[in-house]
Each structure stands twice: as C-alpha cells, then as structure tokens.
Amino acid sequence: MKSIVSSFDVDHRTLREGLYLRSTYKIDDTLAVYSWDLRFCAPMDRKPLCAGAVHTIEHLMAYWLRLDEKIGKSIVSFCPMGCQTGFYLSTMNDVKAEDIKAALGRVYAKVFPIHGTEDIVGLNEIQCGNPALYAIEETNEAMRKYIGILFSKEEAEAAHIKL
Ligand SMILES: [Zn+2]
Numbered sequence: 001m002k003s004i005v006s007s008f009d010v011d012h013r014t015l016r017e018g019l020y021l022r023s024t025y026k027i028d029d030t031l032a033v034y035s036w037d038l039r040f041c042a043p044m045d046r047k048p049l050c051a052g053a054v055h056t057i058e059h060l061m062a063y064w065l066r067l068d069e070k071i072g073k074s075i076v077s078f079c080p081m082g083c084q085t086g087f088y089l090s091t092m093n094d095v096k097a098e099d100i101k102a103a104l105g106r107v108y109a110k111v112f113p114i115h116g117t118e119d120i121v122g123l124n125e126i127q128c129g130n131p132a133l134y135a136i137e138e139t140n141e142a143m144r145k146y147i148g149i150l151f152s153k154e155e156a157e158a159a160h161i162k163l
C-alpha cells in the first residue's frame with residue numbers, strides 16, 4: 001500500500017547519501033512545493049549525525065541558503081529529519097537539483113569551516129529553543145563529507161570549494 005507520507009515509500013535499506021527530489025505537493029492544485037531529501041548519512045550504515053551537528057547545520061543552512069542569490073527566495077523551509085540522517089529542504093518555483101547543489105557549494109565555500117558558536121547564527125536564548133545544543137567539529141566534518149559526496153574533485157575546484 002502506498003503511504004500518504006512519501007518518504008515512507010522509499011526503501012531506506014538501499015538509500016545512499018545524496019540529494020533527491022522526494023515529493024511534490026500541490027496546494028490548491030496549482031501551487032507546487034518540492035520536498036528535497038538532503039541525505040547526509042546512508043541509513044543502512046547506522047551512523048547518524050549527532051544531535052549537535054543536526055542542530056548546528058539546521059541553523060546555518062536555514063539562514064545562509066535563504067541569502068543565496070539563485071535559490072534563496074524560493075526556499076520554504078529547511079528542517080532536520082528526526083532520524084538524524086539528513087534534512088528536508090522545501091522549495092517553490094522552478095528550482096532544479098543542480099541549483100540546490102550549486103547553492104550548497106556556495107554556502108559551504110563561504111561559511112565553512114566554522115570555528116565557534118559566534119559562527120552559528122541564531123544560537124541564543126531569544127532565537128532558539130536549545131542554544132546549548134551544538135557541535136563544531138562534527139558539523140564541519142559532516143558538511144565536508146556531504147559536499148564531497150555531491151561534488152567531484154574537479155567540480156569542487158571549479159567552484160572554489162576546499163574539501
Ligand atoms: Zn535552534
């Protein structure tokens with residue numbers, strides 16, 4: 001039976017790291033919202049991100065992707081998966097996987113590696129529910145690994161990304 005939650009229709013035993021279009025939601029049969037699966041960890045490897053890295057990446061990506069020149073204005077939300085193996089990015093308009101990949105590369109080149117809490121936007125008691133939850137090294141490592149999965153060595157060099 002097809003489930004009403006589209007991610008439940010994916011066989012997570014064979015899902016690898018990567019960037020996938022997971023589903024398209026139609027609002028009022030006209031407005032399309034696209035849900036992208038930014039899978040940082042292969043579920044079958046049983047090595048999810050630590051909670052601190054999930055929270056840190058959520059803060060950084062929710063902020064910096066919205067400032068991206070190409071896809072920023074098309075972003076609806078950037079949310080962590082509860083299973084800690086990746087994130088959901090929701091977009092509107094005509095954003096392609098290549099556009100998202102390029103934007104992730106731009107944010108990575110600009111923001112990473114981070115060095116301390118001063119680099120994590122919104123990590124304070126006014127803007128966040130749990131500002132004590134963060135991870136610097138694990139975040140840098142998770143992002144470096146994920147960008148390394150999306151970009152070949154040549155692509156990374158051309159985009160001025162240091163891996
Ligand atoms: Zn927070």
